[in-house]
Amino acid sequence: MRDRTGIILGLGAFLLILAYPVWQALGSTADPARPALQRSVDPSGCVEDTTYMVARHQDLLNTWRTDVVRDGRRFYPATSGKEYEMSLTGTCMGCHTDSQAFCERCHAYADVTITCWSCHVAPEGL
Ligand code: HEC
Ligand code: HEC
Numbered sequence: 712m713r714d715r716t717g718i719i720l721g722l723g724a725f726l727l728i729l730a731y732p733v734w735q736a737l738g739s740t741a742d743p744a745r746p747a748l749q750r751s752v753d754p755s756g757c758v759e760d761t762t763y764m765v766a767r768h769q770d771l772l773n774t775w776r777t778d779v780v781r782d783g784r785r786f787y788p789a790t791s792g793k794e795y796e797m798s799l800t801g802t803c804m805g806c807h808t809d810s811q812a813f814c815e816r817c818h819a820y821a822d823v824t825i826t827c828w829s830c831h832v833a834p835e836g837l
């Protein structure tokens with residue numbers, strides 16, 4: 712069990728390092744090719760800090776899904792001390808209301824395709 716945790720942590724760290732050029736570039740507003748994204752309707756800040764969100768939002772969403780679907784937990788205690796309902800549509804898209812001009816604009820730039828919208832509602836459509 713301990714071995715396994717070690718392997719998973721190691722693998723996670725490895726993948727993170729492997730992806731470094733991607734999220735480093737995406738995190739840097741200095742990159743001239745980076746598309747302009749629609750800002751959040753609530754400017755107070757993201758669930759976690761922006762650098763972490765750029766690099767890890769997919770992991771956070773995965774954790775949220777597991778917590779809700781498998782463990783029946785609905786609230787996420789953020790590092791800031793705030794609590795967020797773990798909901799893709801209700802929480803993420805409550806602030807980033809335009810999935811096309813936010814999520815998908817960046818994914819197109821990063822050549823990422825997500826399938827979430829076939830089930831989850833994107834407020835301003837796709
Ligand atoms: C309370 C409002 C709020 C919520 C809820 C929220 N965000 Fe954010 N998010 C922001 C703000 C503010 C920023 C900083 C950039 C901006 O103004 O859009 C941001 C930044 C980001 C970034 C980096 C964007 C960039 O310009 O580099 C990603 C990715 C992101 N959020 C994804 C998510 C995801 C996924 C969720 C749900 C798990 C979520 N956000 C929930 C407000 C929010
Ligand atoms: C600033 C750029 C950026 C923004 C904004 C952004 N993403 Fe991403 N997203 C990425 C990148 C890059 C990846 C691939 C990361 C990797 O493979 O290391 C990704 C991956 C994902 C994945 C995992 C896809 C897979 O098949 O592995 C999901 C799910 C996802 N994003 C959801 C969202 C949602 C929902 C939003 C809007 C609320 C969003 N993203 C906004 C850049 C972004």
Ligand code: HEC
Nearest residue numbers: 772773775776779780797798799800825826827829830831
């Ligand atoms: C085949 C349909 C389907 C697809 C595709 C899908 N989901 Fe879900 N997802 C569900 C259902 C059903 C629930 C349970 C809803 C509940 O209990 O509130 C859920 C719950 C969730 C939750 C927690 C509750 C909520 O309402 O947000 C998150 C977070 C989530 N999914 C993220 C994702 C992400 C990210 C993707 C894309 C990588 C994705 N899902 C793709 C059907 C889907």
